[in-house]
Amino acid sequence: MTDEKTPKNRYRLDDPALIRGLTQPRISRRGMLAAGAMGMAAMAMPRFARADSGAKPTPLDAKWEKWWKEQKPTKELVFANWPYYMDVTDDGKDHPSLDEFTKQSGIDVKYLEVIQDNASFYAKIAPVLKSGQPIGNDLIVMTNGWQLTELLMQDFMIPLWQEKIPNFFKNASPSVISPSYDKDNKHSIVWQSGMTGIAYNPKLTGREITSFEDLFDPKFAGHIGMFTDLSELGSAGLLMAGIDPTTSTPDDWKKAAAKLEEQKKKGLVRQYYDQSYITALENGDIWLTQAWSGDVFQANAKGFKDLKFIIPKEGGMIWHDNMMIPKGAKNPLSALEYMNYYYTPEAAGTIEDYINYICPVPAAQAFIKDQLKDPDVADSELVFPSDEMYAKVHEFYAYKSYDDYQLWQSTFSPIVQG
């Protein structure tokens, strides 16, 4: 699924360090957001404070309860995450929120930025987990999608001892509780969410973009970008056809594929992009494109101030990156303690103020506004979406089996690969 939403790419073409190096000195995230917020001004909507969702911890089965109770606390945590997905100081050496965690808990965190995309990370860890060996990480972050489903189907993740994560039940946004891909949050809780919509350059399109119909306008032929990621592409096709991706059926997929095939046959699509779409948009090769919200922020901050991001009126998509504890983890209690720490407004707010995707802790909004004095982030519709915004975005279809996944793949892959 949204493999390339954060700056990462199979070939590492779009390492943000590279792009920043090629363009201009690194801007503070705060600066980025200020620029981003200008582009988003049109989207300002009323905000609704959300709090207690009423969710309660689900008890473990006897076997796992016994296992958890046998675990001894440790003073270590090995955390595998994606690049640019944690707050850092300006010299790039420290992660303040992790240092704070160490101060509070006495647990040392070994923080590794080793996950470049879901498919290749899965290919790396699955054979090890299958042979019953530890992968050396206590906490990993993966996007909801086939690979995550696969890990859960094969029982590679340790069920969470939810009593030890009270902050999650106290502070989590309802949008991340008991998701369809992991009922009752049995094995996972959300690290960040993000949205897929349409980005465009109004100077080149010559008008505001509001709908998927704009992706069929012959005026833009050869300058429309679509995603190569089949979960994203297929979901866009479903939304174009007026179908809710979350509850779609194989017959719907065919209709969506026909829609996308039509778009391609008419010569409208310039290319099916991975993360590189944002460079193409910045360079003016494409005028409008499927896009991930976070990238548009960064593009605005790099100086491409015209670029805008919208959720089309037919709807957009929302994805979630999830923290999980793999089997064989040496410090499972430390991992739980970190999860509990993350779901405080202070920790989530500190991290969010740097990474700017969608925060799963609504109370962090007040913390960012009042304590960090950063209203640009706090008031951003894309970091703390309103109820209206949440109502416009759909969850991805959750694959039920490998055959199900294969069917989706074979329905949509000819569009990209033809």
Next chain:
Amino acid sequence: MSDPVSVRRLGRGAAPYLLSLPSWAYLAAFFIIPLVSMLSMSLAKGNPLVGYAFAWNFAEFGKAVTQYNTQLIRSFWYGALSTFITLVITYPVAYWIAFYGGKHKGTFLFLILLPFFVSFVIRTLAWQFILSDQGLLLGTLKALHLLPKTTYVLSTPAAVVGGLVYNSVAYYILPLYVALEKVDRRVVRAAGDLYASPSATFWKVILPLSAPGIFAGFLLVFVTNVGDFVNAAVLGGPGTRMIGNIIQYNFFDAQNYPMAAALSSILMFLLILAIYLYARVFGAEQIQEYAA
């Protein structure tokens, strides 16, 4: 065994085999084992959740050909075209350096290799900047009204083949240079003495003598380019995906390992066939000559 002489004799007979043992071990570990496991995976059945088991299942080969023949043909077409263009571009350069480079030959070769010290991916990415619609090249031409505003190069087959050519230049120049450097200058002079015109000298003497370099370059460039996936991914668009992209997709995204293995086997078989045909048409001696 008790006779020391026979032991010594045995040792002498076995020496070449013992000495070549590391090479055999290397070949076994990094060529034969992967090759066998690829071939057996291509005949396997199963799925990533339950695992794959060997099953003499030839169905994937049939599916690979029916589903992906377009991309297979396209890969060989792009590969052949880019190899030919590279040869046409690099031959004069290698010729000039070998014959007229004087004492600066080393410098010229170094200058040609210089860009190749930069990572392959970054060089390809740089072409994205150069060729972009409003970029260095097209932007300038459009500003001078030499090109219509809507013209683009990125995402077209031309961009992919261009990228393949660009990335192969060094791999073709070096073997061509070595072959041309080896051409005996006395033979060239003798051709002149026998009243061959400069063009006859080139076509009848120099070109045939440099054929081993052409073949070596062909091997390096053609084989690499047919299996390439980076240029198509970075510079290509709809309808330019090559077989390397399809194999990568089947391996990482679809997790259809038998399909990925079957496609790799087919690609390998077709490449060997292409090399064999080349050797047959242009004479196998050339290869031996070059090897010698």
